[in-house]
Structure formats: C-alpha cells, structure tokens
Amino acid sequence: MEEFKHCGHQHPLVLLNERQMSKLSEKAECWMCGDKASAPCFGCQECHAFYLHKSCADAPSQITHPFHQNHPLLLLQKAPYSSGSYSCNFLR
Numbered sequence: 001m002e003e004f005k006h007c008g009h010q011h012p013l014v015l016l017n018e019r020q021m022s023k024l025s026e027k028a029e030c031w032m033c034g035d036k037a038s039a040p041c042f043g044c045q046e047c048h049a050f051y052l053h054k055s056c057a058d059a060p061s062q063i064t065h066p067f068h069q070n071h072p073l074l075l076l077q078k079a080p081y082s083s084g085s086y087s088c089n090f091l092r
Contacts, residue, residue, distance in 0.1 A: 009050050013042035013057075024051070032056035 028037040037051035044050040062072040
C-alpha cells in the first residue's frame, strides 16, 4: 500500500483503489482542487475526511510561468489574506 505525506495534512495518506473509492460519499472532494474525489486518490485512514487526487499530490510546489518571470509562483496551502479569498490578476 503506497503511503504519502502531504504538508497540508497531519496524518499519512494511503493510495485508495477503485473499490475503496466506490464506497466514498458523493460529497467527497479533493482537498487541493475541489473536484469530486476519484481514483487514483490518496485518503486519510485516521480522519476519513481528507482526499487528494494523485495528480494533485504530484503537482509541483512552485512553477515558473512565462507571464510572471520575475520569480517562481508558489503553491500556497491556504489564501494568504485574512478574508480567505483571492483572485487571479491575469483575468483583470
């Protein structure tokens, strides 16, 4: 059983198979992208409420984008603003 430690969650995560995924609630969502949890997906066996697509877990924590070349863009675990929200400056 593949285990994964993600900085956004305190417990180790295990890779769930199709059978395990079929037992999840329709409301189970990926913590990172917010889409419906689907295989391949990591899940927490301790709290049973944290899911993370394998592709989201494998996403780099920083990227260099051609529209913003001054410095790398960092993937944040939560919005850095007290309101908890954010907006994309590219769409303005």
